Amino acid sequence: MPRPSEFDPLALLLAGHKQTRQQLGVLGSANGAQAITWFDHTASQQREILESGVFPALIESMAGSDAVCLKGMTRGLTEQSHVLAHQWPAIRQALQTPGQNSEATQRWIQDYLTYLQCADEDLLPMAQRLLDDAALQDIEARYTQAFAQS
Numbered sequence: 379m380p381r382p383s384e385f386d387p388l389a390l391l392l393a394g395h396k397q398t399r400q401q402l403g404v405l406g407s408a409n410g411a412q413a414i415t416w417f418d419h420t421a422s423q424q425r426e427i428l429e430s431g432v433f434p435a436l437i438e439s440m441a442g443s444d445a446v447c448l449k450g451m452t453r454g455l456t457e458q459s460h461v462l463a464h465q466w467p468a469i470r471q472a473l474q475t476p477g478q479n480s481e482a483t484q485r486w487i488q489d490y491l492t493y494l495q496c497a498d499e500d501l502l503p504m505a506q507r508l509l510d511d512a513a514l515q516d517i518e519a520r521y522t523q524a525f526a527q528s
Contacts, residue, residue, distance in 0.1 A: 385518050385521075385522075386514075387427070387431075387514065387517040387518045387520075387521040388432070388502055388505055388506050388509075388514070388517070390521060391424060391427060391428065391432070391497075391502060391521075392498060392502055394420065394421075394424045395424065395494045395497065395498050397416070397420075398416070398417075398420075398421050398424065398490075398494060399491065399494060401413040401416040401417065401421070402487050402490055402491060405417075405473060405483070405487060406473055406483060410473055414470055414473060414474070417466060417470070418470070420525075422463065423524040423525065425459045425462075425463070426520075426524065427517065427520050427521055427524060428455070428459070428497060428501075429452075429456050429459060430520065431516060431517040431520040431521075432501065432502070432505050432509075432517055433452040433455070433456065433501070435505070435509050435513035435516065435517065436448055436452065436501065436504060436505050436508060436509065437449055437452060438513070439508040439509055439510070439513065440508070448504075451496075451500065451501065452501070454496075455493065455496055455497060455501065458489070458492075458493045458496075459493060461489070462486065462489060462490055462493060465482075465486055466486075468482070469482065469483050469486045
């Protein structure tokens, strides 16, 4: 049965992650201010949608030992997201200080790329296969609410 909406929040998250990768590439460059704004707002909203919408819906869609494995994967990604968010203020400050594009910044960028890769290659494709219309509509509502406020 087709979904009542043509809005595909999982495809939008994947597209947003592609844009996040591009923004990671310009951090510390002349276009860095725009990238900083992206990470202050859009990227954090995307992580929140994954953690509060996609991950719980995925776990609910699974049963038994598969759910236990999935809980471990989502917990690991959530922890990685929280580390990235916790480190962001220091990275942001370093990026706004000329000559401070440090090793810590490069490590943060690499960690963020690893986070995106896991979400995009493992969890979002699984969500596309397993989530039912009600779960997708809930994620759509979260997406709409998050970005309507922006």
